[in-house]
Amino acid sequence: MNRRAALLLIFVPISLWLGLSFGASNVSVIEALQCGLFARVDPSSSAQGANCVAHHLHWQILVDVRLPRVLTAFLAGAGLALSGHVLQRVSRNPLADPYLFGIVAGAGLGAVVGQLVVTRLGLQLAMPLLAFIGALTVTCAVFFVMCRQRWQQIERILLAGVAMSFLCTAMTSFVLYLQSPHAANRVLFWLMGSLAAADWAVVALLLPIIVLGSVIIWGASRVMDAIQLSDDAVHALGINLNHVRIVLMVVVSAMTATVVAFCGGIGFVGLMIPHVVRFSMGNHRTLNIIGCIIGGGSFLVLVDLAARVVLPNQEIPIGIITAAIGSLFFLGLMQAKRT
Template structure:
């Protein structure tokens, strides 16, 4: 790449970062203001500073809207970065948490807790079960996909499809066993929602996600070394096998933590890194942190649509991400298969 092209790429990355930060702020404020009960611009600031004259708006803002919006940012950032890590690791835009079975596995764990009324950890029981099941599922998929110590993306995706099918069958069986109230809870959880978000949930999820995001950004440069090939990365001092396992674990931790509190919100880790890669290139030093911003914007936007599209209804977020993500996955898969056919 010439000096002029490199300077142009850097300028594009800075502009993209500035746009995403601005979008994050604008959509965040819109999420605070928009809903079944709209808080006008003239009252938004007063509600933020808890002016007694707008007590109702303040209560809605701080008890309902703000925890929900902050949770949306955390969940979106976690899912998008999880996808960016997997795509950088395997060098393929098809790698994504929901595609390889992480989210469906977490869904089975949550369904088990709901159906059998488990409560060994209080309100954290369902998230803990979802996190544990998502982690176990990832380990299983990785072990099944590893052939001679190497994991190929196509094999990983095919096994992920099989695992998704098995997990879907297990969840359906649990739904059949569940009483009506639990059945509704499982079905709604499977489609993803931030409805009922509380500050306790935000506090619980914030620490692991923020730490994992910071670590992801710190090691993003090593992902760029992996793109040069395992031998070149090894010569650069990278322990490829250890790094590969660490990145898969980190990606799983991010995805499972997000799914544990928000339910199954698919394709965020596919859509956001793919779009940003077209704009800023495949360099992970920029792609990973920008994916965190883009994921937050996407999930907040989907959440606004979920609670405003139909009056007095709160639709599942997963509906909106799947509408965009499904066709995107199909197009990427077709492109990958065409490339493989040429080779």
């Protein structure tokens, strides 16, 4: 493992510690851990007991608010970065990304419809569930287009995703236009990406899907390397290319749809992090997968931290920050290639 890989590995505890240490409340992580893990709070004792009561409250903030939010950010970032890595490999296009494939736009349309259901029927799970269905519907539509062309021009899969993204965005705008301003503002904030609703239930839903998807992608890493060859060369190796692409796309869609359903539209993570990882670690398949998990997770934890602390008493949608960073990143990348 080279120095850059070691630095990326050290990045994980640093980002997690920063995510737990800073926020709207001034919380001492060390003192809260000492009181929450080792001390018993006795409110009837002296000033030391009063301090421990305060630290116990800090412990509750850490366990019930910050820790699930940090874990959600890490899982979401890891899932998006890993999805972008797979899409770039499968489509042989370095610009492939879950956002450009229309998955986020499909989830957004489902979320808007889910908001109507929540408002009228009070079913709280309708919004994430329909967001998940919307993302998978877009993926199936892209599959249908490519299957009709028998996957002959794989680069067109990105164009099909962009077309579906525009379609879903237009339908979303129309539905929002028909809703009340309050409902529209709530959905618009969600579409820009937010982890404000993160809790242990969200972590419990994200964790198995991201872990299972990572394991499947890890097992298919050799095949993804072979996909970089021409289609004829891949078939000569005895690999069913269409089958592999469909399986990997389903895995990516499941991970991305789950992330988008609970965290909203977060762009550029799946586009930017795989490039950074390849630049840092080369094209080693194992290091690329590990790097995407570590880099994407840590990056989104820090972005969420910035969204919480940059403006006092306000929270910036994390999608705005990731889009700004991603745009500057690729402008710098284009400039570097020119020189």
